Amino acid sequence: MPPSSMAERPFSWPIRVYWEDTDAGGVVYHAGYLRFFERARSEWLRARGIDQQALRDESGIGFVVRDMQIGFMAPARLDDELEVTVTVEQLRPASLVFSQTVQHRHGTLLVTAGLRVACVDIARMKARLVPDELMARIRKNP
Numbered sequence: 001m002p003p004s005s006m007a008e009r010p011f012s013w014p015i016r017v018y019w020e021d022t023d024a025g026g027v028v029y030h031a032g033y034l035r036f037f038e039r040a041r042s043e044w045l046r047a048r049g050i051d052q053q054a055l056r057d058e059s060g061i062g063f064v065v066r067d068m069q070i071g072f073m074a075p076a077r078l079d080d081e082l083e084v085t086v087t088v089e090q091l092r093p094a095s096l097v098f099s100q101t102v103q104h105r106h107g108t109l110l111v112t113a114g115l116r117v118a119c120v121d122i123a124r125m126k127a128r129l130v131p132d133e134l135m136a137r138i139r140k141n142p
Contacts (some may be wrong), residue, residue, distance in 0.1 A: 001066060009140065009141070011044045012083050013083070014083060014105070015036050015078050016081055017078055021035075022078050024078070026078055030072065032076065037056055040100065041086055041117070044086040050134070054135070056122055062119075063119055063132070065115055065117055068116075070111060070112065072118045075110070076110050082102055083104075085103075090133075091138065094119050094128060094129050095127075097120060099114050100113045100114075101114070119134075
């Protein structure tokens with residue numbers, strides 16, 4: 001199956017910044033954005049009816065981040081209300097390419113990321129093809 005791109009509207013997930021997300025300067029610590037991105041991708045899967053625990057238990061499949069590029073434009077601070085977006089840029093036989101953003105709910109762009117997530121056999125931590133049924137659910141635009 002050749003790589004394909006998906007024209008979909010971005011999936012959006014709300015996040016509030018808590019103390020645990022901030023550093024000594026009162027801004028979101030850079031690694032905190034990784035958690036925000038992960039949560040939004042997990043909710044994106046859930047919106048498509050994909051339960052990651054069941055997927056792992058029933059098929060031994062999981063998704064792992066293969067690579068990521070991040071651009072920081074402005075900081076988020078304690079109690080900020082944010083939106084984290086997820087857009088699938090490309091579907092590949094054994095991976096997905098995403099673009100993600102974090103922005104204030106009023107629209108100020110804070111962080112961008114491009115990443116590739118690989119489908120793996122969890123027991124062996126080796127890449128594997130995304131099963132057709134799972135690919136069909138991923139293509140579903142809720």
